[in-house]
Amino acid sequence: MNRFDYVRPNTVAEAVQALGADPAARFIAGGTNLIDLMKYDVERPGRLVDITRLPLRDIEERDGGLRIGALVTNATVAYDSAVKERYPLLSSAILAGASAQLRNAASTGGNLLQRTRCYYFYDTATPCNKREPGTGCSAIGGVNRIHAILGASEHCIATHPSDMAVALAALEAVVQVSGPNGDRAIPIAEFHRLPGDDPAKDTNLAPGEIIVAVDLPAKSFTTNFTYLKLRDRLSYAFALVSVAAALELDGQTIRTARLALGGVAHKPWRNTEAEALLQGEPATRETFAAAADLILREAKPQSTNGFKIELARRAIVRGLEQAAAGTPQSQSDKRIQ
Amino acid sequence: MLIDSGSPGAAGTIGISLTINGERRNIQVAPWTTLLDLLRERLDLTGTKKGCDHGQCGACTVLVDGTRINSCLTLAVMKDGAEITTVEGLASLAAREGKNSLHPIQEAFVEHDAFQCGYCTPGQLCSSVGLMNEGHAHSRDEIREAMSGNICRCGAYTNIVDAIEDVMQQGGAR
Numbered sequence: 229m230n231r232f233d234y235v236r237p238n239t240v241a242e243a244v245q246a247l248g249a250d251p252a253a254r255f256i257a258g259g260t261n262l263i264d265l266m267k268y269d270v271e272r273p274g275r276l277v278d279i280t281r282l283p284l285r286d287i288e289e290r291d292g293g294l295r296i297g298a299l300v301t302n303a304t305v306a307y308d309s310a311v312k313e314r315y316p317l318l319s320s321a322i323l324a325g326a327s328a329q330l331r332n333a334a335s336t337g338g339n340l341l342q343r344t345r346c347y348y349f350y351d352t353a354t355p356c357n358k359r360e361p362g363t364g365c366s367a368i369g370g371v372n373r374i375h376a377i378l379g380a381s382e383h384c385i386a387t388h389p390s391d392m393a394v395a396l397a398a399l400e401a402v403v404q405v406s407g408p409n410g411d412r413a414i415p416i417a418e419f420h421r422l423p424g425d426d427p428a429k430d431t432n433l434a435p436g437e438i439i440v441a442v443d444l445p446a447k448s449f450t451t452n453f454t455y456l457k458l459r460d461r462l463s464y465a466f467a468l469v470s471v472a473a474a475l476e477l478d479g480q481t482i483r484t485a486r487l488a489l490g491g492v493a494h495k496p497w498r499n500t501e502a503e504a505l506l507q508g509e510p511a512t513r514e515t516f517a518a519a520a521d522l523i524l525r526e527a528k529p530q531s532t533n534g535f536k537i538e539l540a541r542r543a544i545v546r547g548l549e550q551a552a553a554g555t556p557q558s559q560s561d562k563r564i565q
Numbered sequence: 566m567l568i569d570s571g572s573p574g575a576a577g578t579i580g581i582s583l584t585i586n587g588e589r590r591n592i593q594v595a596p597w598t599t600l601l602d603l604l605r606e607r608l609d610l611t612g613t614k615k616g617c618d619h620g621q622c623g624a625c626t627v628l629v630d631g632t633r634i635n636s637c638l639t640l641a642v643m644k645d646g647a648e649i650t651t652v653e654g655l656a657s658l659a660a661r662e663g664k665n666s667l668h669p670i671q672e673a674f675v676e677h678d679a680f681q682c683g684y685c686t687p688g689q690l691c692s693s694v695g696l697m698n699e700g701h702a703h704s705r706d707e708i709r710e711a712m713s714g715n716i717c718r719c720g721a722y723t724n725i726v727d728a729i730e731d732v733m734q735q736g737g738a739r
Contacts, residue, residue, distance in 0.1 A: 234596035260635070263599070263640065307701060327623065327714025327715075329623060329714045330714065332634050333638065463710055464714060560710040561706045
C-alpha cells in the first residue's frame with residue numbers, strides 16, 4: 229500500500245473541501261473495495277478523506293418513501309424493518325451479495341461506488357483500459373467467462389458487481405449528491421455509465437462530488453418481486469447473471485413491470501422497452517420469454533461467455549415467474565423454485 | 566514480511582485510542598496500517614490470522630463494537646475510539662459475565678471438533694459471536710449462509726455449524 233495523507237472531517241462541506249480538486253484524493257467509508265484495490269496498487273491515493281464521522285447514518289421517511297444515508301451499512305439497510313417491509317427486493321438483493329463481514333462494513337454510497345471491474349483490472353501486470361487508459365483490454369480474447377454480454381465496448385467488457393444497485397435500478401432510486409457546485413439528484417439509471425471509449429469512468433459523478441443519500445420512491449413492490457442470483461458457488465460470489473424483478477398484477481394481467489439485470493453489463497441493466505412489452509400482458513411464461521428475447525436481442529458474447537446469454541434468458545423467465553407467483557428467491561435456502 | 570506500521574512518534578503517525586479486549590490503549594499509528602497489521606505486528610495479538618489479506622477468507626475477522634468485520638480491510642486510524650474484540654478477548658467476554666472459562670463458542674468448537682488445522686478458527690470464532698450478536702440466523706441454512714465469509718480449507722463446515730447451533734440453542738452468547 230502506498231503512503232498517503234489522512235484527514236477525518238466532521239461535515240459534508242468539510243469533506244468536499246478536503247477532497248478538493250485533487251484527482252489523487254479519495255473518500256473512504258467502509259473501505260472494503262478501496263483498501264483492497266490499494267493493496268494491489270490499483271489505487272494509489274495521495275490523500276484519504278475518512279468520511280465515517282459524517283452525519284449520514286440515518287434512514288428517514290421522505291415523500292412517502294425512504295431516504296437512506298450514504299453511510300448506512302449494507303447490513304443495516306438489509307435488516308431495517310421499514311426496508312424489509314416496504315422494499316423486500318432491496319433487502320433480498322443486499323443479502324445475496326458479499327459476506328456478512330463485508331456487509332457490516334460496506335456503506336450504501338460505497339456500494340454504488342465500488343469499481344466496475346474484472347480480474348485484469350486487478351492485475352497490474354496486464355493491460356487494462358480502465359486501470360491505464362489506452363493500454364488495451366486483456367479480457368477481450370482473454371479469460372472472459374464472467375464478462376459483459378450487454379452494453380460493452382471494444383475498450384472494456386467488465387461488469388458492475390453490485391447486487392444492491394440492481395435492486396435500486398428496478399426500484400428507480402435516486403442518488404443524492406453534494407459537491408463543490410452544490411447539491412443535485414441523479415436517477416440511478418443515469419448514475420453508472422457504460423464503458424464507451426472512456427472505461428476509466430464508472431459513474432457520472434462530477435469531480436469532487438460525494439454521495440450523501442439514496443432515496444427510495446414511494447412505489448414499492450411488496451408481493452410480486454424476486455432477486456434471483458446465479459453464480460459459480462452458492463454464496464459469497466459475484467453474479468454471472470442476476471435478475472431483480474418486480475410486478476404489479478391485476479389478476480393474471482401485468483399492470484406494472486420492473487426488470488433489472490446484474491452481472492451482464494458495466495452497470496445495472498434495465499430495459500424499459502421490455503418492461504413496456506410486459507405491461508397489459510398475461511403473466512405467463514410466453515410473455516416472459518418474449519421480454520427476455522427483447523432484452524437479449526442485442527446481447528453479444530465474448531470468446532468464452534456465450535453461455536451467459538442463455539443463462540440470462542432463463543434467469544429472466546424464472547425471475548419473472550417467481551415474482552408473478554409471489555415466491556421470491558430465498559437467500560439462505562439456495563434451491564431455485 | 567516487514568510491516569511498516571509506523572514507529573511510535575515517527576513523522577506521519579497519528580494518535581488513536583482503541584479499547585482492545587477490554588484494555589484501553591493509546592497508539593501512534595501510520596494511517597496505512599490495517600487494523601489486522603496493528604493487532605499482529607504492533608500489539609502482538611497474533612491470534613487474529615492473516616489469510617488472504619483481501620477480505621475473501623475471513624481468517625482476520627474481529628469484532629468492532631460487537632460487529633464482525635474483516636480487520637484486513639479496515640485502517641486502524643478509522644477505528645479511533647472503537648472497542649475491538651479479538652479471539653484473545655473472547656474468554657474475557659465470558660468472564661465479564663461471571664464465567665471463568667472459555668467462551669461458550671470456544672467450548673462448543675472443542676466439543677464438536679469444529680476444526681482441523683485451526684488456522685481459520687480465530688476468525689470462525691469471532692464470526693460466530695458476531696453472527697449471534699446480529700440475531701438474524703436461525704436455521705442451519707441461515708447459519709451456513711451467514712458464515713460464508715469464513716473459509717475453512719480443512720472442510721470443518723458441518724461441525725462449525727453444529728457448534729454454532731448448539732450455542733444458539735443454549736441461548737446464544739455475547
